[in-house]
Amino acid sequence: MGKATRVAFGEALARIGEKNKNIVVFDADLSVSTMSKYFAEKFPERFFEMGIAEANMIGTGAGIALQGKTAFICSFGTFLTGRFDQIKVSLNYGRANVKIVGTHSGIAIGDDGYSQMGLEDLALMRVLPKMTVLQPADAIETECIVDFLANKHEGPAYLRLTRQNTEDLFNASYHYNFGKGVILREGKDVAVFASGGVVANALHAAEALIKDGISATVVNIHTIKPIDVEIITRLSKETQKIVTVEDHQIVGGLGSAVAETLSDNAPAKLLRIGIRDQYGESGTPDELYEKHGLSTPGIARQIREFVSH
């Protein structure tokens, strides 16, 4: 197992901060969890501890970014996106170059329960005009995205990260391409679009389906907004059967982005795997993935039923 994407983020930001002196980082009493602490330890003069006051952190980050800084504001995804109006007005309407870093996404955080889980964060960020929404699948991809956000991307962005460790899907030769889905394997019966910490599970589910005679394409969607219309349209036309997999409500996130793209361009049958209008709950990450159909066997079972109907 590789690193959690939050750890890859923290390490990458501290490394990138050496060259890019324009970066300033804020946290709301969770730097040891979001891993912004690595940056804080190295660059205390460019790190601001804001205490347990996320709304104020969002506005302050917007203000400093409007003076030319690249601001990263960090907390749990649910705590940040819960301050929706501050993000909507001060940050996004203000066109501030702030990167909102929401960790502890999904039910995979486990024992802490629903109030700590980012399960609606993609929906909230995706609806905002011009907002960029990104979710890496592993540590290497996270490093690439942090570099992209720090050095190339201009404007508001939301970066969604995991608490749990993620399997390494890519190696050092990986070339990150903003807005473009990454084909992990190719098949002809069904196309599976997955994002974030569950991409590895979706990939292994596709591998397991071979013995059932089902060949599945698996695409990693690291850019939720703007969504890769081209690849979704093309694979829809080719397979006519589309699946989305995400550790998020099936409403508003990747499932909705794909559904909208299909409706606009190339309608196909769609199965959305994710949290089905439920609250999150306490349990081990494995138990929760089993219960909510996000384990490798759970994903394989749902795709099998979907394809055979």
Add this chain to the structure above:
Amino acid sequence: MATTKELARIANKLRIDLVKMIGAAGSGHPGGSLSAIDIITTLFFHEMNHRPKEPKWPERDRFVLSKGHACPALYAALAHAGYFDKSILKTLRKLESPLQGHPDPGKLPYLEAATGSLGQGLSVAQGIALAAKVDKKSWRCFCIIGDGETQEGQIWEAAMSAPKFKLDNLIVFTDYNHGQIDGSPEDVMPIEPIADKWRAFNWHVQSIDGHSFESIMEAINNTKRVKDKPHMIIANTEKGHGVSFMKGVNWHGKAPNKEQTEKAIKELEEMGRNLDG
């Protein structure tokens, strides 16, 4: 730099403009624009270092109108200062106008922040002031919040954090005009003892007459002598100040009709002639 007499003349012209603007728009917030205009006038025509012909001059003092609904006052000041042509003022709230009903820096780049959802602008102003500290610059950030706005919890988050960062370059006015939509703050949700609250949060606090240019100037001068603390100037003001019939909470968010606009302008022009005399 300007004399108090010159400031009074400018504020009078701005009052005429903003009443005309709101009248032409058919909607807007005259009460809180008129209560804040003397502070805004003192800032833009006396105190702030800024260059209207070089709006993004890096060394400029910044201004954030946290009580964004008073933006007609700010738009009028920006136009008079020379940021854009005064003919644009009459487009307030109209389709395709850069003068949105509440400030949009995307459409009017001379604005430092998007405001209008109350409670947020002070945090943005704090971030702006923090940028100066990080870069070891001497420019300041001015901000105006409303009295009703201090009912927002986020104001007190910023109240707590600005002293932590020793933001003595953050100078905030409370436009204490005693009116909000549903009544006076005393009835809607009491904010008193407001000066004590800011002092308790470790701010440098002054209470002044917000319609006395001398008091406003003096209060800002006093901020220069107090280091390592953010500054709160409680400006006691009057909603609708300058127009006899626009006082009180009824004129918070109501535009004058044609007749009322003409009446208000007549009053203000009369006042302007007295200033000139």
